[in-house]
Amino acid sequence: MELRHLRYFKALADSLSFTKAASRVHVTQSTLSHQIRQLEDELGQQLFDRIGKKVVTTEAGELFLAFATRALKEVDYGIAMLKPTGSGLTGKVRIGATHTFNIGLIPECVAHFLAKHPTVQVRVEELAADQIAAKLHAGELDLGISYRPIGPTPLWFEPLYNEEMVLVVSASHPLAGRRRIRMVELHQQRLVLLPEYFATRTLLDDCFKASGAEPVVVAEMSTIAPMLGLVLRMQIAAIAAINAVPPEMTGLRMIPIESPTPIRTPGILWRTEGEKAAAVQSFAVIVRKTALGNSLRQAGPA
Template sequence: MELRHLRYFKALSECLNFTRAAERMHVTQSTLSHQIKQLEESLDRPLFDRIGKRVVLTEAGEIFLEFVTSALAAVDQGIGALKESAGELTGHVRVGATHTFNLQFLPECIATFLEKHPLVRVTVEELPAEEICVKLNSGELDLGIAYRPNNPDNLWFEPLHNEEMILVVSEQHPFANRKRIRFVELHRQQLVLLPEAFSTRAMLDECFRACGAEPLVMAEMNTVAPMLQLVARTQIAAIVTANAIDAGSDLHVVMLEDPTPVRTPGILWNRGAHQQTVHIRSFSSIIRKLALSRRLQAQRQRT
């Protein structure tokens, strides 16, 4: 069975006349008749009853028509989307991102996207994850980039990968020369962490409880950048994701184990927004490709 068989079947089911259906499809009547016969043989049942010069759908044909109509509509929609994406895209992409992804990851995504589609306008709002969810639900954002929320409500979370959290210290810190450290060794160590309202903080608190460690939480900050500035100026450590650290940073990274805290970044969508425009789908495709590239790079570095 091939796509042309379905198109011929659809035309004949609408015309119920071989001559008119053949004219619509720009083929000879014998060609159309032969193609319909091939389709019926492949399905092992008749789709049309021939009564003299009249043609009517069989019960099997009526059932099959519903699915063929949906399938051809989806195919034609896909072809249209490809033709549209081959030209100059225009429009507006509204993105909400948490601070971590707004440092390096998202700017790289935007640069790649605008190089391909310079006529599309991109607006980025740096927001807490909870506010991203609110604005997606209200239709003020097209997509969000954040860690998996605890209560996504009407949102769909598309995971990109899993990433390990790390300990970050200054050059003067006693752990600066360590490559790995067990979670229990953070007992009574000075830390700056996110506030307790954050899901990341809840996960880290659970890690501390699991190993029986009680850190000295010297400060709580709701964004990563000031946390890292505090780490650079003191002997207070922080636990963040690796992509929060700039490549040229003087901060030292220490891997955490037993347990290793893991976060899952991804794309947040509004479940009600079924029809995403071509430029939004194109932008999300770049997000997926860059996330995959970074994951593979991290795997190579570990090996």
């Protein structure tokens, strides 16, 4: 099936006249009749009844018309958006993101997106993962940027990449000179971590348990920035993703963790039902490209 088959079918279904439809799509009546017959053969269904000089759609033709109309509308809209003379995307993109992604990824993506589509309105909310899921499910957000949910969810999670978490200490910390550290070596180490209701904390607790380590959690904070501020002021360590540590925050050392290495998977959260607006899909494309580029830079040369 080719796109022209759909256009010929739509023209005939709208006009119910081979003469008018052929004129509309700029082909001869014989060509139009031949193409419609090809489409009917491929579908295995008769789409039109030819009664004398009259043409009427069959039940199958009426059913197929709705789908063909929607497909052509989407294709034509996409073509218009790609043309230099196109009016550009419009509408609104509503994004929910956790704190970690609001530090660098989201501002970078929004800047690229608005430079390309200045007429689209972007709204970003910084929310906890469970709040993002709830607002997506309620239709109050178009997409979420978070980590892979733990447990079943009615949402669809699109993974972007895997990221390792690292131990973050100040330059004066006794572990600052280490190139790597095993999880078991964090036994009785003084740490500041996210509270227990965060999925990331659950991941870390599982890693501690697997290695037999029991760190001393002296403080819990719900965002990364104050955790890192505390690390700079005390002989205390934190565990965070590399991209959560701002490059301008000097005086910190990041140490890879192994045996086991805590790994999180950032991604895009989507509702499973409903159509995605063109502006939302365009923003998602930028998120994918930016996230991939960031992950490659973090990995460094092979």
